[in-house]
Amino acid sequence: MTTERKFVEELIEQEDDFDRWYVEVVRKAELADDSPVRGTKVIRPYGFALWEHMQAELDRRIKETGVQNAYFPLFIPKSMFEREAEHIEGFAPEVAWVTRGGDKELEEPWAVRPTSEAIICPMFARWVQSYRDLPILINQWCSVVRWEERPRAFLRTLEFLWQEGHTVHATLEEAEERARLMLEVYRDFVETELALPVIPGQKTESEKFAGALRTYTIEAMMGGKHWALQSATSHNLGDHFGRVFEIQFLDAEGKRRYAFNTSWGLSHRTVGAMVMVHGDDRGLKLPPRVAPIQVVIVPIWRTDEERAKVEEAVERVRGLLRDSVRVHADLRDDKTPGWKFNDWDLKGVPVRLEIGPRDVAQEQVTLVRRDVLGQRQAVPVSGVGAAIAETLEDVQRSLFASAKRMLDEHTEDVTSYDRLKERVAANAGFSRAFWCGSAECEARVKAETRATIRCIPFDQPERIGACLVCGEAGRYRVIWARAY
């Protein structure tokens, strides 16, 4: 075994420059790479495998609520895109336009979808005739494009991967119920699978989706600067789209009515959230439930004789695990064990098993957790399956618990505007404060501090105090923070 490189190239430390740490860890862990197309990134196999595990689990949960997948065109003719006025106003500045097909100029430019309401609603209008056709519950996995010149992998790219759900209902109440149901699906998915604690709530009028009646959101706190990341949104669109796209149905009494819509999406931003919440100076820490590799086995040997015995043990342990967990044996012979430890730590694999000659002699493996520094545990080979199952569950729990602790420790009830300014300037985290509900107070804080109201949490106290800004009677307790 050569000692070609003892250590993987080192990361910058989070404390020194969290944003640069993010860029480096994403690239060095091979989640994504820069692309020659301005504003975009390439998602590499390791990053895409993570997304695939997330997709599989979220897709299952979405389908369990009765939703079916479908696929709608990438392009939306300009006239169709412009039908809902608020919608086009909100999205126009970030749309990519196709103006030529083959050698011909198009008569009308086509938008590359930034979101698909404007192409799906005309289809709903065709499919919905009677109340018996409702509800329609549809989802699509695709990429969308929103013009962006300063990309940051997963968080903000010109093109990004997501799922977008679109539904049609007979009543506003049913649409409201669906919008809230899908937010809850997201909350549960993000907390259970990605180990990211979030605050579910409603967006203010100024922050809601262009064309929506109400937007719901889950907001997570990132590490480092403790900024917020909007992790998924769900919109009750009311009958705004139903009216402009003429989605009408005959109700049970034979009366013609406009239908109500929802839409809801979760994107690969959540990959970035996992990086920023769980990662440390050694690299990623991936939650076991979605980690592409849950257990890596690293053999340790010096002589050929040791190698044969060790590799035989590696093969046996891999055989014991491979039906129940995603296990990888790193048999590269041009890398040292130390280099491999660092490399798999960087890539965030939750559990490492080391197998050396002494382990072989004692019929054991050495188990090392990515999330607990310096802890090593000898496990008899006969008990390795049970130990791994238990450890993976514990890692998942402990990542969530750490993240929850960070969220709690960096959230403060703030009662003066000065204190809010101080906290925003110091990247101190979320500030919980009372708000009168006026757009003026909201805009003032945003202009003066660059913090925004991330959401009006569903969880409201019984008594609401005075507005932090104007001192008038408060209507809500809200979360102020800067956001990615």
Add this chain to the structure above:
Amino acid sequence: MTTERKFVEELIEQEDDFDRWYVEVVRKAELADDSPVRGTKVIRPYGFALWEHMQAELDRRIKETGVQNAYFPLFIPKSMFEREAEHIEGFAPEVAWVTRGGDKELEEPWAVRPTSEAIICPMFARWVQSYRDLPILINQWCSVVRWEERPRAFLRTLEFLWQEGHTVHATLEEAEERARLMLEVYRDFVETELALPVIPGQKTESEKFAGALRTYTIEAMMGGKHWALQSATSHNLGDHFGRVFEIQFLDAEGKRRYAFNTSWGLSHRTVGAMVMVHGDDRGLKLPPRVAPIQVVIVPIWRTDEERAKVEEAVERVRGLLRDSVRVHADLRDDKTPGWKFNDWDLKGVPVRLEIGPRDVAQEQVTLVRRDVLGQRQAVPVSGVGAAIAETLEDVQRSLFASAKRMLDEHTEDVTSYDRLKERVAANAGFSRAFWCGSAECEARVKAETRATIRCIPFDQPERIGACLVCGEAGRYRVIWARAY
């Protein structure tokens, strides 16, 4: 139970107008619908579920060969797209161009990918340094755009869904092996899962992929007009792309070399192929292995008392089946059993179970196969699991056998050019004939008959006769046919 509509709207018969039958069956079975965007179609949930089952199985097979999924940008800057001269020449007439982002004109137009060699190869150039980095085996599932004004759902649309695999190798031999391996993966997938017999072979120089050294293909025969459908292709790109995109590596001796590439793709055209090969005047016949619904249960009752008993039996049978097959119970109460039979026949569900009061009394179900007209079989409830498993396998086999019979019956060894013309004009199927290998003879036949050489089958006879067109010494036996 009302008798609102006894029969689903009838299809035109295949014999009367096969092309119109195709359009109607795709729409009425709810596989796809017209879209308001010229050249595109909307894939409805039933059609998309079919694609999802195909994807899952093909993805598994691709990964088994060591390939990993990734994701590359949708857009390719013009200058990058133009680097491989043959490639741009072949694709330029069908490219959609983005020229505006937000309010700004782009300095350089961006192609919406018609295929991704030109964006993936620059990344390969970055990732490949040493022979130790090779091979790189990557796949992506995405949509691509090729300008098309006269769409036909699944077969020819401006935007279509596919997977595209891209690999890099140290030697031409290894690239050749990979190109052939992936064609074999496609052949096995299409024959085993989609029940479509195909002829594997090589494309001629004039029919190969723009920029490839060699293109391999699997060609299937459609029903109706017995035209060919190219069902998947695999390309050995040689070092064409390696040289223009400078994909270089140091070999084991430290010498700098250009790398070799392959690419290979299978699209949702294969959905259209299943429709055209297996379908009949009553609608689709879906192969059980990929059918979204493998078994549909239709209850039959007149009185409320019967209804209660029958629906209880339906629930019991569904419970017995649902862990092993994709089963759906059609409990709609505004449709008659007859209407439902026709509807599920139209949608191609392989097996129908009818449960009426007499079935309940005798602890049985009535099993009806979609692919065998008029056959009804009583099966005891206790044996329903085994009967279904066996029947589904038999349906899969028998669909393949019918398709193979059609292919064989409509393939003829042709020894005169007049006979070839006759057969092409009569839509008689594939004509197997000797060819000298010259582009002139090939072009002449294409111009005079509109038939093309679909492939030079791998399966070649020991003795090759004289060229059908010029009478000179033949080099290959080829398949002539018109194609979709």
